Amino acid sequence: MRGAATTVEGRGLGPRLGLSLGPRLGLSLGLSLSLSLAGLALGCRADPPSGAAETTATTETTETTADPDAGETGDPPKERATVTHGFPTHPLGPREERQVCLQWTPSNARSLYVQAVTLANEGGxxxxxWYIVPEYQYLGDDGYFECADRQLTEYDAFFVGTMLAAQSTQARYERMEFPEGVVVEIPPFYKLVAGVHLLNPADAESDAELRLSLELAHPRDVEQLATPVRFSFYDLEIPAFTEVRHTSACNLASAYQSVTGRSFDLRLHWVMPHYHSLGNYFDLSIAGGPRDGHSVYRLEGFDAGPHGQAYPEPVDLRGSNGLRFTCGHDNWTDRTLGWGIGGHEMCSMLALVSSSVLLDGAVPQGGGHVAGTEGSLLLREGTCGVLGTPAGLQDLPNELEREAPLYVPPVAPEDEGLLPVDDCADVPADTMLDGPPTLSRVRDTLLVSSCQFSSCHQGADAAAGLDLGADDLYAELLEHEVLGDTDLPLVAPGDPEGSWLYRRVAECAPTDRHGDVVPHMPPNAPRLADPTMVAGLRAWIESGAPDG
Known part of the structure; x- marks a missing residue:
């Protein structure tokens, strides 16, 4: 069953998020439990979010009290405001993959203190x-653009400004909520830029849609500003039909001391790894000192879910040399893979910390070597070079900010009233399909983009034993024994409503034999798949579900 299991150090499991890197930020950590995100009967994630779950609209402010006894202590309730921006859709051709950049200018005349970030997209x-940079950098209109046209690289953006957030691989929805009192500042007249990897795996045209929501904290509630630490193992070498683990220890203490002239003082608040669909393992451990080798985060498997982890208590790294990271990949393909897109892999990590130094550690191309084997695992290691610079962009709020009303930036007319995510809507039975009602069309559009894209239903470890990438897909669909709590077959020729597969992709709240709601597909998605693709599945089943 395809899924992922996360183990972290600390006392409680915080909200999740995920992806690669950028400059300064921070958060809060510390606990010891594990979370298993096991596959369900036809999927590999738990219930997806809904628009109704979001209680704040674009410019609405809300008051919440984290402590139920706060009123008795005289402390004012926490005041928040959520600002949501919808980016223009980006058209993608059949099976198109590309890297572009993206920009949004909030036009804030005063500092914004971001307590949480939500990213929601339709799968493309x-x-x-995401980086925070001055408005005068990378000049041009908001929206998508070619990175080279503005000479924007993510390496430069990391050091020009700071980091706001990152998206987990293929996650359609994720919310990164920082620990109470820990924020990222967007200074006045700064903007957001992002490096974006677009992918349409379907043999049909598609539009990539993205929304970004910022939950703003009142300055009086700000206690700590976040600074990022980024790790990358660029010298990936993953031979065909081989499982490999790449490991490197990054000496953060030395770089920190070189910049500050003081003893190493860093507290870890949040961690998020990044690899692609062949990744199956990530570990972050303390390097050096009395806790050398102690794992503070571990992820096993891949499920296209959000895997950033916030901790309620920071992990104190004083007395250590830094951190050691390991990425594992299981390359079942017939070609050697390296770093990149287009079927290749990655190994990187973003950590958010309390630190006066911005730290970037990397194993460059050519910097890795074979260290041995462990059973069937090939082990590779590399030397991590660390660059440190003063983290001086952000400032704690002053007294005037703390005493003033919560500032909310102006909202563009097209964003007024926009929710972080829309409510899910069932696919109408009379939706017109786009293309012939054949199994091959269903496979190359709906199944590849919504069921295989997350690696849930593909390969030997397919969720619920349902391999929708099987050579004999017809037999897989018609002969599969449904593991869910339902009396319905996966596909009932001539009867879409009597087909468990159709119910799971066409209904927002499908129910089992007891009337209990089970998650819809695709996994971790606020909304259902493209209605025209779902209509193709319905038409194929209605026609008797023929082979071909």
């Missing part, structure tokens, strides 16, 4: 990394 955004 493979991953994205």
């Amino acid at each position: 955004i493979h991953h994205s990394n």
Whole structure:
């Protein structure tokens, strides 16, 4: 059953998020439990979010009290405001994959203190990394643009400004909520830019849609500003039909001391790894000192879910040399893979910390070597070079900010009233299909983009044993024994409503034999798949579900 299991150090499991890197930020950590995101009967994630779950609209402010006894202590309730921006859709051709950049200018005349970030997309955004930079950098209109046209690289953006957020691989929805009092500042007249990996795996045209929501904290509630630490193992070498683990230890203490002239002082608040669909393992451990080798985060498997982890208590790294990271990949393909897109892999990590230094550690191309084997695992290691610079962009709020009303930036007319995510809507039975009602068309559109894209239903470890990438897909669909709590077959020729597969992709709240709601597909998605693709599945079943 395809899924992912996360183990972290600390006392409680915080909200999740995910992806690659950018400059300064921070958060809060510390606990010891594990979370298993096991596959369900026809999928590999739990219930997806809905628009109704979001209680704040674009410019609405809300008051919440984290402590139920806060009123008795005289502390004012926490005041928040959510600002949501919808980016223009980006058209993608059949099976198109590309990397572009994206920009949004909030036009804030005063500092914004971001307590949480929500990213929601319709599936065309493979991953994205978000940076905060001055408005005069990378000049041009908001929206998508070619990175080279403005000479924007993510390496430069990391050091020009700071980091806001990152998206987990193929996650359609994720919310990154920082620990109470920990924020990322967007200074006045700064903007957001992102590096975006777009991918349309379907043999049909598609539009990539993306929304970004910022939950703003009142300055009086701000206690800590976040600074990023980024790790990358660029010298990936993953031979065909081989499982490999790449490991490197990054000496953060030395770089920190070189910049500050002081003893190493860093507290870890949030961690998020990044690899692609062949990735199956990530570990982050303390390097050096009395806790050398102690794992603070571990992820096993891949499920296209959000895997950033916030901790309620920071992990204190004083007395250590830094952190050691390991990425594992299981390459079942017939070609050697390296770093990149287009079927290749990645190994990177973003950590958010309390630190006066911005730290970037990397194993460059050519910097890795074979270290041995462990059973069937090939082990490779590399030397991590660390660059440190002063983290001086952000400032804690002053007294005037703390005493003033919560500032909300102006909202563009097209964003007024926009929710972080729309409510899910069932696919109408009379939706027109786009293309012939054949199994091959269903496979090359709906199944590849919504069921295989997340690697849930593909390969030997397919969720619920349902391999929708099987050579004999017809037999897989018609002969599969449904593991869910339902009396329905996966496909009932001539009867879409009597087909469990159709119910799971066409209904927002499908129910089992007891009337209990089970998650819809695709996994971790606020909304259902493209209605025209779902209509193709319905038409194929209605026609008797013929082979071919």
